[in-house]
Amino acid sequence: MHFWGVWMWSVMSVNTSHVPALVEWTTPTFTPAAQARVAATTLLFLFAAVSNLALLVSVSCGRRVASHLRPLIMSLASADLMMTFIVMPLDVAWNITVQWYGGDGLCKLLCFLKLFAMQTSAFILVVISLDRHHAILRPLDSLNAQHRNRKMLLLAWILSALIASPQLFIFRTVKAEHVDFTQCVTHGSFHERWHETAYNMFHFVTLYVIPLLVMSCCYTCILIEINRQLHNSKVGEFSLRRSRTDMIPKARMKTLKMTIIIVLSFVVCWTPYYLLGIWYWFQPEMLKVTPEYVHHLLFIFGNLNTCCDPIIYGLYTPSFRADLARCWRCRPPPECPRDRLSAQHEERRSDPPA
Template structure:
């Protein structure tokens, strides 16, 4: 899909066309993207490490692959989409050649699809857990199969990028761009291609997630009315476990952040696909702000997970304590050398040094 990269040069230049430049708004976009890149990389790596090797490994066996896959998809967005966008805005035109043009555009769409499809898997897992709790025995195998389908479908849907995008040099100008110009004979074909990915990236996931959580909330509301809002019943006698409800709340917030962050970006894309001239009448900073806002979703997922998961917060505390201990260990030889020097100093100088050091009692 197009939309996040600088505008491409047309196949034939016209007197009205001017090569894009690295404007002030683009610089702000690059700075914001790089800041989000650092935060998203550290936070999602922390989630992945916690789930694989930390306290997060204590999560239910069928939930661990979901959280790990969501963090992996966010990391793919972080290490592909964000750096690509930042560097591309700084260079304005494309210098990486035809092969990287195809590969990076493919990886970009693959990352976007995987992030959306894994949210679908999370929603389906919560749907089965709440509405069909007796099926939880095979939840682990079912989730692994759904995740495999999500990743493979993402690869399949992103593969056309390898044939559509290529490095194009503008006629009569020293300007090269990675674009899809010339891949479609008619403009409606390009619009149909973009609309297809709009459906697979946004509309279809939104419909599935709305159906799943709508049914869940309807059942919970019905149980509350049936029991006079005193308890939520999974069956005739058993209450819905608190941990399951907590996971449900976390899933709903994660899905909500996806909708909030990506909706403005896709609405702008639809407007552009059907009314290309709108780009001349829309301030440049609007496009940059909406793209940066969509990338904020990659940072929201680990924050939401940390808010609802005490094991992840405990792992962060342990990591910070380990860093402090390591730093203290690096400083300890210096402290020992200082103590030896003071032991060799005259008595009056030693007393003065101790009295001026607020931490002298620890030596």
């Protein structure tokens, strides 16, 4: 299927851009596998909604969050919330109703928003990786980090909207002939099957391949730099003995470990889902040899990524619960000028974790 549209419903034997003959087509039903998918997605929705909202509140009120890291974590939580409140409820409702009842306009809009949410989440992880790359390899540029991150985040949101915009034109509601069944699909939008395959591959590259390559390059360079500094620190030169604490402070290393695990969770959760999609694009007959529950299970496993980010952040940020409790009770008292200057100095010196 195309992400969140054609493939999901072709998996359920509904429709693709090339509809089989009517005599071979049967109206899909709410199968036991789909029922299990709805139950699991509902549980994920509840957990992801509560945890990501808590993360958003904690980061917005947290005092120990570096100013240039705050918008990064807030953007990641916002992208996860888009996935939570758009993708998951729509998937649950669509599996229950089986066919589409929302009309043509809502079909186009929601398919756009679903791809936009996925694209934004992937690009924000790229921005976080680039920020960690600059923090480790170019620590003297930390004063410009906040301005640089805001520009990269803006670019990430704009590119995500542009890449997802074709969804507004290729998706439409189609009613099956001689059958009371309407679906939101891409039927009629592609003249040849390879056109649809090329479109799907383009989104696979922008959603997964390019972000994975950029993140891999960033963290490979970071690990090489860390290994170089550790090697130099063992030479015995006094000027390099302080590299572990001054060039890469503990707080910065902690943030680095957190972001690496966040990226790994994205790769682990979504890789099986994308691989299944590639298999379908080039061999549609794979639907006949793979059980239905496999497709549902991989989709659920991909959505698990939205629950991982707040858990990882909470594990690596001791002040997470304290910041959340303070925001819940009341607004934090204003800081005096001296405290504010001290906090800014500490932020520049040690780059506290997000």
